[in-house]
Amino acid sequence: MAKISLTVNGKAVTAEVEPRTLLVQLLRETLNLTGTHVGCDTSQCGACVVHLDGAAVKSCTMLAVQADGASVTTIEGLAKGTQLHPMQEAFREHHGLQCGFCTPGMIMTAVDMVARLGSELDEATIRENLDGNLCRCTGYHNIVKAVEAGARAMGQPALAAE
Amino acid sequence: MYAFDYQRPAAIEAAVALLRAVDEPKVLAGGQTLLPTLKQRLAQPGTLVDLAGIPGLAAIERRGEGLLIGAMARHAQVAASPLVRSVIPALAELAGMIGDPAVRNRGTLGGSIANNDPTADYPAACLGLGASIVTTARTLPADDFFTGLFETALAEDELVVAVEFAAPARAGYAKFRNPASRYAMAGVFVAEGAEGFRVAVTGAGQGGVFRWTEAEAALAADFRPEALDNLSLDSADVMADLHGSADYRAHLVKVMAKRAVTVALR
Numbered sequence: 001m002a003k004i005s006l007t008v009n010g011k012a013v014t015a016e017v018e019p020r021t022l023l024v025q026l027l028r029e030t031l032n033l034t035g036t037h038v039g040c041d042t043s044q045c046g047a048c049v050v051h052l053d054g055a056a057v058k059s060c061t062m063l064a065v066q067a068d069g070a071s072v073t074t075i076e077g078l079a080k081g082t083q084l085h086p087m088q089e090a091f092r093e094h095h096g097l098q099c100g101f102c103t104p105g106m107i108m109t110a111v112d113m114v115a116r117l118g119s120e121l122d123e124a125t126i127r128e129n130l131d132g133n134l135c136r137c138t139g140y141h142n143i144v145k146a147v148e149a150g151a152r153a154m155g156q157p158a159l160a161a162e
Numbered sequence: 163m164y165a166f167d168y169q170r171p172a173a174i175e176a177a178v179a180l181l182r183a184v185d186e187p188k189v190l191a192g193g194q195t196l197l198p199t200l201k202q203r204l205a206q207p208g209t210l211v212d213l214a215g216i217p218g219l220a221a222i223e224r225r226g227e228g229l230l231i232g233a234m235a236r237h238a239q240v241a242a243s244p245l246v247r248s249v250i251p252a253l254a255e256l257a258g259m260i261g262d263p264a265v266r267n268r269g270t271l272g273g274s275i276a277n278n279d280p281t282a283d284y285p286a287a288c289l290g291l292g293a294s295i296v297t298t299a300r301t302l303p304a305d306d307f308f309t310g311l312f313e314t315a316l317a318e319d320e321l322v323v324a325v326e327f328a329a330p331a332r333a334g335y336a337k338f339r340n341p342a343s344r345y346a347m348a349g350v351f352v353a354e355g356a357e358g359f360r361v362a363v364t365g366a367g368q369g370g371v372f373r374w375t376e377a378e379a380a381l382a383a384d385f386r387p388e389a390l391d392n393l394s395l396d397s398a399d400v401m402a403d404l405h406g407s408a409d410y411r412a413h414l415v416k417v418m419a420k421r422a423v424t425v426a427l428r
Contacts, residue, residue, distance in 0.1 A: 002168060018165065019165070019166055019167060019168035019210065020163040020164070020165055020166060020200075022197075041201065042198060042201075043194065043197075043198055043265065046262070046264065049264055052267075055238070055267040056263060056264045056267055057264050057267050057268055058264045058265065058268075061193065061194060061197050061198060061265075061268070062193060062197065062268065063168070063193070063197070063210075065168050065170075065212075066190075066193070066212065066214065068170075109263065109264065112263065112264075113263070116242075116263075129263055131262040131263065131344070132261070132262025132263055132264050132265060133262075
């Protein structure tokens, strides 16, 4: 067993894990943060995307011990109390989901996209950057619309200042 | 996954010492190939030696007219680096085409070339740019580093430290992705360097990445896509699988080579 310390959604966490424990297992099974999903378990689908020190990663393709000392943000860490994150709000507003299984990963990828590329994203850029996130319901159309709107909302000064 | 021990040494010498001391060690860099392999129980290492705790291994610096890129530099870091984009833009573009954004945030240059997957992108860049691979024991040319399918010249206790790239006069990369896996079915890196023209092919060779010397000669005479029109790659050593026959892939190589030349001429 290995003892690890990390920050998850702003809170300090310590855990004893087997080295082979995946980050997503730590999040879901030990910390009960079940918003992060496991879809394919083969690094393809992106349902497990979380932020590691601010960058999107597939938490099914990372060991918990590799996150020792790091700061992790999951979908549970985006909203402020009952106020949804602008990207979450945009997915609701634009109906960017049907069954919802891929949604946490989609939103974490979208927020990362804005961090890397800014808040004015065109459709081609959004589609290219959703390369690692699969949705089997929507056909992506409303997801792309939601990301575009969410990105723009994130760029608004009133929200950015929060 | 089978159980294993985990070590995160703080110095490269300690990592090498671990490789010599422990049973069945396996080096962990970004883990984007290794961890899926372990999850499928296709490997059973005794100890994973994680290189993430070694300072300085991810540095990207100017080296003469070229670049020195650390083994732990992530694909996203290389793709976004202003230095790489100005000195060898084709290399930054190649890094930005690997996997998807989340994979690029973890995967590393050193991990890619040490694994030498026959469909990986970086081996084509290293071979196409005539790069030098700096290891804990020596510096060797890419031509001698990639020795076969998932095989390199690395010894059991030898680690990639960095890759040194000379700046080419011009270079370009083009690949045709497998629509499902997104790996290259054919990827071609062309470059005009100080020592001549190189055409390196990934995704297609039965023995991994290789140089297409006939195309190099044709481009040395005339650096235009049309110079390759009358060439065809011998398909005898080209991979065939359910995604494409050897003849199909050989044809793809030519198409990608012409596109890479077009990119290089921009």
